[in-house]
Amino acid sequence: MAKTYPLKMNLNGKEVQVEVSASATLADVLREQLGLIGTKIGCEEGECGACTVLIDGQAVNSCIYPAMKAAGRRVLTIEGLAKNGELHPVQRAFIEHGAIQCGYCTPGMVLSAVALLGQNPHPTEDEIRRALAGNLCRCTGYIQIIEAIQDVAGRSQG
Amino acid sequence: MICEEYILASTVEEALAALASLRGEGRLIAGGTDLMLQLQRGERSVRCLVDITRIPGIDEIKLEDSYIIIGAATTFAQIERSSLIRQRAPVLAEAASWVGSPQIRNVGTLAGNVVNAQPAADGSIALLTLDAEAEIANLTGRQWVPVASLFVSPGVSRVDASAEMITAFRFRAHGPRESSAFERQARRKALSLPIINVGVRVLLNAEGTHVRDVRICIGPVAPVPFRAQQAEAALRNRAIDEDAITEAVEAAVLESKPRSSLLRAGKEYRRELIRVLTRRALLRAIAAARG
Numbered sequence: 001m002a003k004t005y006p007l008k009m010n011l012n013g014k015e016v017q018v019e020v021s022a023s024a025t026l027a028d029v030l031r032e033q034l035g036l037i038g039t040k041i042g043c044e045e046g047e048c049g050a051c052t053v054l055i056d057g058q059a060v061n062s063c064i065y066p067a068m069k070a071a072g073r074r075v076l077t078i079e080g081l082a083k084n085g086e087l088h089p090v091q092r093a094f095i096e097h098g099a100i101q102c103g104y105c106t107p108g109m110v111l112s113a114v115a116l117l118g119q120n121p122h123p124t125e126d127e128i129r130r131a132l133a134g135n136l137c138r139c140t141g142y143i144q145i146i147e148a149i150q151d152v153a154g155r156s157q158g
Numbered sequence: 159m160i161c162e163e164y165i166l167a168s169t170v171e172e173a174l175a176a177l178a179s180l181r182g183e184g185r186l187i188a189g190g191t192d193l194m195l196q197l198q199r200g201e202r203s204v205r206c207l208v209d210i211t212r213i214p215g216i217d218e219i220k221l222e223d224s225y226i227i228i229g230a231a232t233t234f235a236q237i238e239r240s241s242l243i244r245q246r247a248p249v250l251a252e253a254a255s256w257v258g259s260p261q262i263r264n265v266g267t268l269a270g271n272v273v274n275a276q277p278a279a280d281g282s283i284a285l286l287t288l289d290a291e292a293e294i295a296n297l298t299g300r301q302w303v304p305v306a307s308l309f310v311s312p313g314v315s316r317v318d319a320s321a322e323m324i325t326a327f328r329f330r331a332h333g334p335r336e337s338s339a340f341e342r343q344a345r346r347k348a349l350s351l352p353i354i355n356v357g358v359r360v361l362l363n364a365e366g367t368h369v370r371d372v373r374i375c376i377g378p379v380a381p382v383p384f385r386a387q388q389a390e391a392a393l394r395n396r397a398i399d400e401d402a403i404t405e406a407v408e409a410a411v412l413e414s415k416p417r418s419s420l421l422r423a424g425k426e427y428r429r430e431l432i433r434v435l436t437r438r439a440l441l442r443a444i445a446a447a448r449g
């Protein structure tokens with residue numbers, strides 16, 4: 001039996017503490033223990049980005065990220081993006097641009113986009129493509145996703 | 159089952175003491191982007207993971223005298239963004255920008271890349287090109303050793319991650335008339351291992367007409383990251399012209415021993431890539447060194 005440890009982190013703006021197994025990944029803890037199933041599992045080996053969450057604003061693959069590494073960090077999942085019932089601008093743009101089909105890649109795509117815009121509010125198309133290179137989508141062909149992100153970046157230019 | 163225990167070490171000494179008490183059943187984890195896969199697939203088993211990423215200072219990049227020192231747990235994303243490395247060791251910044259995906263670069267570390275000892279690891283090829291040294295800490299103390307001496311065979315390094323650790327890397331920052339470049343070809347631009355990668359560093363004479371010194375490193379063309387010394391010899395103390403570049407490139411093709419791999423590429427194609435990428439890297443590094 002693996003040992004368990006109390007893990008404290010800031011999850012979607014709230015301080016939480018949860019007892020986690022030494023052996024757990026962050027995706028396990030989010031999905032199985034905290035019920036945050038917006039974080040998806042695709043490949044479970046760091047290739048598809050469906051499990052992307054942000055740690056201190058940076059995208060990571062939660063399926064290969066030991067839960068213990070999140071200690072004391074700010075963790076943002078797709079559930080933490082909407083504020084007061086209002087979708088995040090990136091979420092709204094994905095809907096408006098038809099950037100969602102089956103939706104399985106969407107939480108990861110949206111979070112990679114949010115991480116990018118946090119570091120670089122006005123990315124070029126090339127920078128957007130690079131930022132999404134770790135997120136696979138089997139439906140949309142990516143074009144609408146890129147347009148949605150360009151739309152948000154353009155709007156914030158004002 | 160990945161492990162039974164997990165320790166976030168707060169000093170190098172604490173990490174080493176934990177490993178010692180585990181008597182070979184513990185293993186260091188930095189970013190874990192390779193290790194977690196090996197554990198999940200059952201290719202490795204450990205009782206306790208000792209995480210070194212919370213040790214203060216272990217993820218810092220600094221310039222001391224003329225040396226760039228990079229903490230072992232510095233991520234590829236930090237390296238890719240560092241203006242010091244982009245300006246004074248571009249081969250490493252360029253190599254880092256090719257690793258995995260943004261998610262992998264935000265977590266994966268240079269030390270992990272070296273300890274995993276893959277012959278085409280982008281970070282290892284760049285460090286070799288820079289004549290980098292690694293500081294190894296174990297119970298007997300700390301010492302600097304050439305990174306080139308750490309590779310044994312594919313997947314096997316001389317660093318025993320169940321008993322010792324790399325704490326930092328260091329190499330000389332490029333001076334005047336010196337520069338470097340990294341070239342790589344893969345099936346796609348992200349999340350794919352290189353078919354061939356090449357790191358080049360050149361030091362020119364004051365007039366920028368001759369090569370004083372040069373490093374050419376290539377992967378995967380041998381069981382370990384490979385330094386093409388005959389290609390280097392073909393250029394050292396030569397006037398820079400088309401003949402010299404062609405001689406060096408052909409020497410690199412001749413001394414490399416790429417293998418055919420079903421998924422990545424045949425050896426014939428790899429040889430052609432060595433020719434093309436070595437030339438590109440040389441020309442780019444020379445142009446940058448001329449400034």
Ligand code: FES
Pocket residue numbers: 040041042043044045046047048049050051052061062063064
């Ligand atoms: S599920 Fe984590 S990268 Fe695919």
Ligand code: FES
Pocket residue numbers: 099100101102103104105106136137138139140
């Ligand atoms: S919308 Fe189906 S995988 Fe992207």
